[in-house]
Amino acid sequence: MSHGHAEVLTTHEVHHDEHGVHHHHQSFISKYVFSQDHKIIAKQFLITGMIWAIIGGLMSVLFRLQLGYPDQTFPWLEDILGNWAKGGKITPENYYALVTMHGTILVFFVLTGGLSGTFANFLIPLQVGARDMASPMMNMLSYWFFFGGSIVMMSSLFIQTGPFSGGWTAYPPLSALGDASPGSKTGMDLWITAMAMFVVSSLLGGLNYVSTVLNLRTKGMSMTRLPLTIWALFFTAVLGILSFPVLLSGFILLLFDRHAGTSFYLSDIYIAATNQALPNEGGSAILYQHLFWFLGHPEVYIILLPAMGMASEILSVNSRKPIFGYMAMVGSLFAITILAFLVWAHHMFVTGLNPFLGSVFVLLTLLIAVPSAIKVFNWLTTIWKANIKFTPGMLFALGFVSLFISGGLTGIFLGNSTLDIHLHDTYFVIAHFHIVMGVSAFFGMFAGIYHWFPKMYGRYMNSTLAYIHFWVTLIGAYLIFWPMHYEGLAGMPRRYLDYSNWASFNQFGDLNRFISTVAMIVFSIQLLFVFNFFYSIFKGRKVTTQNPWGSTTLEWTAPIHPGHGNWEGEIPEVHRWAYDYSKDGRDFIPQTEPIAANESKH
Amino acid sequence: MTEAVSTQRKKIHPHKFTLWVGIGSIIMMFAGLTSAYIVKGSMGNFPTIKMPQLFYYSTAVILISSFTMQWSLKAFKERGMQQYRRLLTVTMILGVGFIAMQLIAFSQLWESGTKLKGATGSGQFLYVIFGLHAVHVLGGVIALIIMFIKAFSARIRNYNPVPVEVMSTYWHFVDLLWVYLFVFFLFKS
Numbered sequence: 169m170s171h172g173h174a175e176v177l178t179t180h181e182v183h184h185d186e187h188g189v190h191h192h193h194q195s196f197i198s199k200y201v202f203s204q205d206h207k208i209i210a211k212q213f214l215i216t217g218m219i220w221a222i223i224g225g226l227m228s229v230l231f232r233l234q235l236g237y238p239d240q241t242f243p244w245l246e247d248i249l250g251n252w253a254k255g256g257k258i259t260p261e262n263y264y265a266l267v268t269m270h271g272t273i274l275v276f277f278v279l280t281g282g283l284s285g286t287f288a289n290f291l292i293p294l295q296v297g298a299r300d301m302a303s304p305m306m307n308m309l310s311y312w313f314f315f316g317g318s319i320v321m322m323s324s325l326f327i328q329t330g331p332f333s334g335g336w337t338a339y340p341p342l343s344a345l346g347d348a349s350p351g352s353k354t355g356m357d358l359w360i361t362a363m364a365m366f367v368v369s370s371l372l373g374g375l376n377y378v379s380t381v382l383n384l385r386t387k388g389m390s391m392t393r394l395p396l397t398i399w400a401l402f403f404t405a406v407l408g409i410l411s412f413p414v415l416l417s418g419f420i421l422l423l424f425d426r427h428a429g430t431s432f433y434l435s436d437i438y439i440a441a442t443n444q445a446l447p448n449e450g451g452s453a454i455l456y457q458h459l460f461w462f463l464g465h466p467e468v469y470i471i472l473l474p475a476m477g478m479a480s481e482i483l484s485v486n487s488r489k490p491i492f493g494y495m496a497m498v499g500s501l502f503a504i505t506i507l508a509f510l511v512w513a514h515h516m517f518v519t520g521l522n523p524f525l526g527s528v529f530v531l532l533t534l535l536i537a538v539p540s541a542i543k544v545f546n547w548l549t550t551i552w553k554a555n556i557k558f559t560p561g562m563l564f565a566l567g568f569v570s571l572f573i574s575g576g577l578t579g580i581f582l583g584n585s586t587l588d589i590h591l592h593d594t595y596f597v598i599a600h601f602h603i604v605m606g607v608s609a610f611f612g613m614f615a616g617i618y619h620w621f622p623k624m625y626g627r628y629m630n631s632t633l634a635y636i637h638f639w640v641t642l643i644g645a646y647l648i649f650w651p652m653h654y655e656g657l658a659g660m661p662r663r664y665l666d667y668s669n670w671a672s673f674n675q676f677g678d679l680n681r682f683i684s685t686v687a688m689i690v691f692s693i694q695l696l697f698v699f700n701f702f703y704s705i706f707k708g709r710k711v712t713t714q715n716p717w718g719s720t721t722l723e724w725t726a727p728i729h730p731g732h733g734n735w736e737g738e739i740p741e742v743h744r745w746a747y748d749y750s751k752d753g754r755d756f757i758p759q760t761e762p763i764a765a766n767e768s769k770h
Numbered sequence: 771m772t773e774a775v776s777t778q779r780k781k782i783h784p785h786k787f788t789l790w791v792g793i794g795s796i797i798m799m800f801a802g803l804t805s806a807y808i809v810k811g812s813m814g815n816f817p818t819i820k821m822p823q824l825f826y827y828s829t830a831v832i833l834i835s836s837f838t839m840q841w842s843l844k845a846f847k848e849r850g851m852q853q854y855r856r857l858l859t860v861t862m863i864l865g866v867g868f869i870a871m872q873l874i875a876f877s878q879l880w881e882s883g884t885k886l887k888g889a890t891g892s893g894q895f896l897y898v899i900f901g902l903h904a905v906h907v908l909g910g911v912i913a914l915i916i917m918f919i920k921a922f923s924a925r926i927r928n929y930n931p932v933p934v935e936v937m938s939t940y941w942h943f944v945d946l947l948w949v950y951l952f953v954f955f956l957f958k959s
């Protein structure tokens with residue numbers, strides 16, 4: 169330690185130095201349960217996220233069963249769901265509960281907590297060259313708030329009145345009045361508590377990610393030498409920090425409406441169930457929608473950006489080519505982050521929004537196509553004429569690009585306020601967002617898991633199972649969501665239990681059955697992935713080289729099983745950007761290698 | 771390692787930086803609430819209130835506490851530990867006083883007929899927004915109590931200024947936040 173800095177040295181840094189050199193023995197509890205090691209916390213997020221994904225996915229299978237076979241009864245459903253499926257048929261209330269929980273779980277607990285919680289934690293310190301996060305303690309708290317929120321949300325499934333059932337957006341008055349529906353009673357209180365804990369978890373995590381990226385980069389790691397994964401995770405954290413507090417303020421007003429009787433969102437309501445007119449006056453449900461979608465739209469990019477970053481990295485590594493247009497990639501991430509905050513009202517085109525204001529939001533929404541197109545162009549030019557290695561991670565990254573293009577194009581339809589009058593609240597919307605942010609973010613997540621699994625556990629996942637997983641999931645995803653576009657264009661609305669008595673839409677009966685069948689197959693293939701994941705942790709082929717993919721980035725310079733502190737001895741110094749592949753006759757040049765005298769410029 | 775750490779040291783301390791990002795996050799929360807107020811207020815049918823006088827006095831209290839906090843930080847840096855402890859105690863008492871005055875002002879407003887039930891207007895927003903601000907001050911007071919215990923503990927000898935700096939930045943922030951919210955309500959209700 170040099171003199172001038174010694175006095176500001178905190179215990180935190182001393183702690184880091186120690187870990188770099190010797191492993192000290194920790195109890196099971198402090199090593200695996202209340203761990204402050206970012207790698208363990210990442211695995212905790214990942215496995216919790218996987219459990220949630222199975223539960224959320226299973227819910228979709230259950231309601232697809234109802235949608236595909238509305239005229240049949242399944243007595244075994246009553247055996248597992250009890251009152252939820254009296255007589256083997258899912259009741260309308262519980263159908264809504266399933267849809268609501270499916271959305272909440274997948275959007276927040278899997279694709280936000282599970283995705284950026286896992287990869288921001290795992291990759292940020294390893295790829296920027298830090299021993300751990302800026303505050304390992306806050307990082308640990310971030311996971312435990314997530315865990316606590318998970319427990320509360322899970323417990324709402326088991327109460328008598330059932331979980332919240334008014335849609336994942338929790339619009340009032342359904343979410344504000346306990347008498348409005350069974351799920352609006354205790355279920356909603358648990359929902360809101362769980363979500364508040366989730367927001368705290370996201371904020372604690374996000375603060376850490378941002379300050380680690382900005383403050384704890386190793387020597388030589390300038391911002392423009394960062395891998396694109398880090399840029400993407402950084403912008404994700406910024407989005408979360410700025411948008412989640414607004415959601416929280418929306419929830420606080422909602423809580424006052426629920427329990428203190430205020431009228432922020434409520435006005436002139438008569439409840440048929442209790443035969444009673446409410447005293448609430450002057451509130452506005454639209455106000456909640458503004459606050460919700462101010463988070464809700466950035467949330468879409470919170471889900472998508474990590475997948476974009478990981479796909480960029482994995483495409484470049486497995487193409488053995490530098491990423492095309494690095495600065496354009498960073499710039500487009502930045503543009504998406506800014507635009508994410510300026511488009512929320514496109515979710516509200518049919519709420520009676522001023523048409524002039526609507527046209528401003530149409531313009532801003534369509535502007536997102538520009539950075540998105542830049543990214544797609546750069547991904548395609550990265551793999552153009554490349555010597556592609558089709559590893560499972562690479563396949564999923566390519567699948568991500570395919571889905572992002574397909575889903576992004578339908579976004580242009582929906583971004584038009586006039587077309588939205590017809591398409592709003594139809595299956596077209598379901599198809600659009602499931603492809604562009606649901607399945608594609610899942611593909612980014614799978615790509616990341618297959619690619620970094622060797623770094624996480626020192627073993628490989630089984631490739632054959634991975635290829636089966638990839639092809640069934642990709643084909644299945646298109647078979648499920650492609651037909652929904654047609655249903656939506658025909659005007660078929662979402663959130664209905666049974667379309668068979670509806671003359672306009674009972675022509676889609678066979679199509680619905682087909683979608684449901686494919687959904688079940690795709691879900692079961694995900695269980696194969698889960699099996700592969702856990703089996704490979706213990707029995708997978710062992711990693712024998714430090715850098716199995718021939719990658720330039722820093723995480724592959726750490727030991728195969730890095731301890732807490734990541735590098736033994738000094739943290740490596742960085743001399744170049746992260747994308748020197750196939751350069752000057754060499755396959756790749758690690759970031760740690762100094763620039764040679766006669767080296768060409770990239 | 772030495773080199774790697776020393777390059778890190780040239781930048782702002784990570785804890786301070788984290789605080790600034792956290793402040794950004796809190797700002798967004800209150801920006802959300804005050805813009806909700808503006809949106810709601812412009813929809814019509816929005817009763818306004820007369821602000822209790824007590825809020826002027828609580829503003830003075832929190833402004834003074836910001837000065838005492840800054841003095842205690844200065845004393846700490848100059849190793850004037852006696853002075854530091856004294857000023858920290860004063861800041862803490864002023865913080866508690868501020869919260870107490872807010873609560874009394876709430877009850878005055880309540881007595882004057884601004885209730886929560888069934889209504890919406892600037893009064894209901896005031897309870898929520900000022901209440902939430904008081905919660906943030908309370909968080910600061912709890913942090914001050916912890917620093918107070920540390921400052922008077924014989925066992926701990928700490929001359930690292932970072933925690934005190936983080937504390938004073940946060941304290942000035944809740945002070946400024948209050949001034950913003952107070953002025954906002956003065957103009958809007």
